[in-house]
Amino acid sequence: MSFVRKPAVAGSFYPQDPGELQRTVDELLKKATALITNDVSRDSQGRPLRQLMGVQVPHAGYIYSGLIAAVGFQLVSTLRPRRVIIAGPTHRVGCHGIALSEATAFATPLGEVPVDQVAQQYLVEHSSVAKFFEPSHVDEHALEVQLPFLQTVFRDIDFAIVPLAVGDCTPEDVCDSLQTLLSIPGENPDDTLIIVSSDLSHYLAYDEARKLDTATLSQVMSLEYPLDPRQACGAYAWSGLIRLARRVQWHPQLLMNANSGDTAGDKSRVVGYSSVAFWKYNPPEEESGIPDHYGALLPQIAREILTDAFQDDNQIGSINAISKVSASDRALQLLLRSIGASFVTLTNHGQLRGCIGSLAPHRMLGEDIAANTLAAAFEDPRFPPLQASELDQIQIEVSVLTEPKPLERFEGESNESYLSRLRPGIDGVILRRDFHRATFLPQVWSELPDVHDFISQLMYKAGLGGAEFGPEIKLETYQVQAWGEAKA
Structure with a gap:
């Protein structure tokens, strides 16, 4: 029997009155526009970012984290997705794996958002961890609070959601599930947007929270996983997105970071918030790739x-x-x-x-x-x-690899400077000296995120374990597009 999932936190996390809710969301998005001052279509080195694929946003009450979330939603407002995956934690009723909902739609005071039941069924048939489990959705706020933003920025678009309540599972499980939904036969993955709902640290003093949240976001920007639930309540879902970003070479971009002490709370016990975008990362020389x-x-x-x-x-x-x-x-x-x-x-x-x-x-x-x-x-x-x-x-x-290119060493350049030009998670590296040669794919950065450890292990693989790194050792870099199987 079909049913609509009713709002659980209207009137507490956000206004219950439809008119007041719409005005609140519109005002938050208007304020967010003024906060997006940089050219977000380029990375920190000015290289173009081609396609926005996902965003992490917080899920506290709108008076606390609404503006930080609005920055992320303002950015995605230029897209026209057919499907929006919303992945977040289970605060009320936990589960093992990923819980899907049998509801045909999720309701808010602004109306109903249809659930993509075809995509859900495809995921269940091709995933070992996804299952229908309604208790994890009934009172959960992490996914619900994102819906009024989606209903506003996509008000002229027919879209459906895939609500994923992510319980205890590995980054690989979440990554594989997301990639399965992006790989449905006959569909363009660019028509799907991923939203990960997560706050940062919880109930620390202001300065302590800022320190931990800064470290967490540095980890995210380096695409290092897994996150710990003490760093982010949506750690399982977010770690899966980070794993996927490593696999398919998406580029993370911090849009905004604050905590409840900066918004509507006191500074003695704060909750951290962030908004992070994930882009398809194609520098000009790498734009020609495999769809x-x-x-x-x-x-x-x-x-x-x-x-x-x-x-x-x-x-x-x-x-x-x-x-x-x-x-x-x-x-x-x-x-x-x-x-x-x-x-x-x-x-x-x-x-x-x-x-x-x-x-x-x-x-x-x-x-x-x-x-x-x-x-x-x-x-x-x-x-x-x-x-x-x-x-x-x-x-x-x-x-599938691009053509390797020499990483030229400038005259008198130190090892530290030379190695700093390697891009963790993006560059595969070929190391050569005389007849010794070895390579690590970009995926190996996830196991060896420190550049010195990466090169040390690569030298060992090349049979140069006892040698010192120096100018006689030549490096080449290449990039890859990588695709893994969806788990059956």
């Missing part, structure tokens, strides 16, 4: 290649990714026939199971993906060959 709706198919193609290999190992040499694509999909056929370089990574329950790739393009991308898929499964010298019994346990990630 996400095609890239999301590459891990599926790699899995089909492995399945074929186990069914007939006599045909391994003739397996090609291009043969897995319908002849009617000419654009994807042309993509796989272009010259390109790839890495294929296999993991089993989060542990590396094989990783082989090409550092430079030297054959058709389809051939490269097929060869590296098989090599990662059967020829990585660090692991025994993959067994058929493991096929259902592994996860596959396919990365």
